[in-house]
Amino acid sequence: MFKKSKLRGEFFMQGDIACAEGAVSAGCRFFGGYPITPASEIAERMAYRLPLLNGAFVQFEDEIASMASILGASWTGVKSMTASSGPGISLKAENIGLGMMMEVPCVIVNVQRGGPSTGLPTSWAQADMMQARWGSHGDYGCIALCPKNPQEMFDLTIVAFNYAERYRMPVFVMTDAIVGHMTEKVVVPPVDEIEIIDRRYTDKKPDDYLPYAVGDDLIPDFAKVGDGYRFHSTGLTHDERGYPDMTEHAQLTHAVRIVEKVKKHADDIILLEEKGVEGADVVVVAYGITARTVVPAIEMARKKGIKVGLMRLITAWPFPTKRIRKLAGEIAGFVVPEINLGQMVYEVERCAGGQCKVKSLPHPGGGIHKFETVLSAIEEIAHAK
Amino acid sequence: MQNEICCESPIIAGTAEPETNIQHPMEGLLRMDRMPHIWCSGCGLGSVVTAFVEGLKKAGSDFDKVAVVSGIGCTGRVAGYINLDSFHTTHGRAIPFATGLKMANNDMTTVVISGDGDLFAIGGNHLIHAARRNVDINVICVNNFIYGMTGGQTAPTTPLQARSSTAPYGNYEQPFNLVGLAAAAGASYVARWSAMHVRRLADSIAVAANKKGFCFIEVISPCPTVFARKNMGGTGLDLLKSFGERTVIDHDADPTKIPIGMNDEIVCGNFINEDRPTYWENVQTGIRDAVDKENVYWKNL
Amino acid sequence: MENKRIKISGFGGQGIILSAHIVGQAASIYDGKNASMTQAYGPEARGGACSSQVVISDTEVDYPLVDTSDVLLALSQEGYDKFVGSLRDGGILCYDNDLVGVLQDHSRFDARAIPATRIAEELGKKIVANIVMLGFATRQAGFASYDAMKRTVLERVPPKFRDLNETAFERGYNYGEEVQT
Structure with missing residues (x-):
């Protein structure tokens, strides 16, 4: 009934819109949302795009x-997404846990603003990084991607869908109000040049299908509703059949597995960008917008003769433990600027394990790190060598 | 509190077929490998499950195209026993989960079966908005006037002055009239029965299965373990009998004017059966014009 | 040109965001440079103080915010008051001299005035004042090419207002020519 409206070419595009377009390109056809600054543009774009693509957009009564809704939609085999900012993610936390427990592929975008509570609605922060990791109760693995510009809002939203489908779990896109509301050139490649991964459907017949049986990769095969599998899924701890099994044994197998499946594939999931890290004395670890705003200070430090590199975390979760641990044995120290009062720096400290210095550069949000602050931190670590 | 003894439903509904080989009449639609269920002896949920299965059979539903979504609580466990695509979700969120499922696959008959606390306390907002949107899902709310699984606390349906674990001196709050709320919010179909009325309930479930729009069915159900014990006493059967005695069937009753008290009459019936455009139909109407002007989608870039 | 930091200020409803979008799109899509546009607004939907900013660079834009600007376009007194102090020494100020009446010391930078709103009213639509200003600033500040700017303006406005906006852009641009010569 409807013509496919495909975008292709170069556009001067806002980050939030690029995120929505990335989702559309990844094959997302269901969006459940609720208005919130600074993420509303994603919902508005999806409301505009999805009906034309035979998809569905629903603006719900709340974030919960x-x-x-996106979990329900994803069970039909339709790629699904929601987007919000910190206050909304707090409300979503309950069902993020359900998504982790039921292992439902979906993407959650957090355009971070200053907090806590209502905080700074129209301004930015990166203070929900630990919320993404631990926001719902209980233990589960987590994947979170941190775009630094509108182009990556497009590209990494596609990667987020690919990870969600591949590892059968909710995946976070952790951006912020600067990148979300920033407009830059975005190149939308032809459809056949975009790598799309779809979830793995079971090849078993309904009578032989066990919804939560896994092989070596620890990821269960998917069956969607309406295909005659008549399966059951629950937020309770369950067995291979998907039936509630509230025993220590079930917790040891299922609850442990949803943590282990991310750990097992961490090397395939982790995306890092390193510039000048080899042979450096100081490594700045940054992500998202901060990985851009610290560059002038890094360049100045280099001009002053300091060997300083930049490690950009494209995936914040799973954390690149192995790489940071190795670097810690080789360098004088890490500088960790982030627009929060110290979150990912704890991960860096954990991995460094006392092998080198780790300097946190916190910022409460609503502004960005001053050039001088970053430069003097780099100099301090370099000189302490 | 959770009696593991498998209860026999006080009323076995369904037409008796001439028996050639002995099989449970609901075999195939129940997950027999999960029996016995966790419900207490005398609980009304067995009858509701029976009525649901019978209703689907009457409706001629394709069982591969029916999804059941439940929330949390005693009734939340229904999804786990029915051999269909079934989901046991979070507390209060069955309706938005089901809405997403339905919107993403319009071929599915999507039924929410959950309790009064789940659907009208923690999930109350979702219920009224789903009714307002006229999403094409069916909601069967099993109302036992109390939180059963957690040990008998006050629910938004607990009658005034009834006792509960959190109302040791009697409930101070006015309860919701569930059918009134659903009707006022815009449901296309509204009915109320009790676990006594299995055949009538099955008929309503069958109507809802083939009806477009938001359908709401309240089922008054006995909770002997906590509600009866804290109040009038007696067994599940005693409660069922009293429901039967208190029932007045009046299809023409105004659903907003028939609250349920502690001992007064319970008005049952099929109160509302109207056709108005569903959410999905409105979406299709809304975008038809826009589709012709395909270039409009550049405007926001 | 390594970096050009442009701040556009006015009140909501004047097309302040759109103006920055046009500058950024012209520079990045048609002039082949890198451009990064960010915006700041109050919670008011209309009428509040509004500003937008674009950084144009030959290389990747690392620092997208405009703390000190090279170019300031001021379309309201409040916008002028708020941002003129952060215009760098030797920078360029373009302002609507009907809307900005109370002036500060302009000796640090190069100030150029245009009655953009009055010109727009003469053209029949006050709403194109921002396009008049963009035409003027294109000539005065040189952050993007004439062709790229005009092409973007025509793309960004509704088809039935193309002629009006084209005229507005050229009037602004030529007003600049007159001032320059």
């Missing part, structure tokens, strides 16, 4: 419902 929008999160629950």
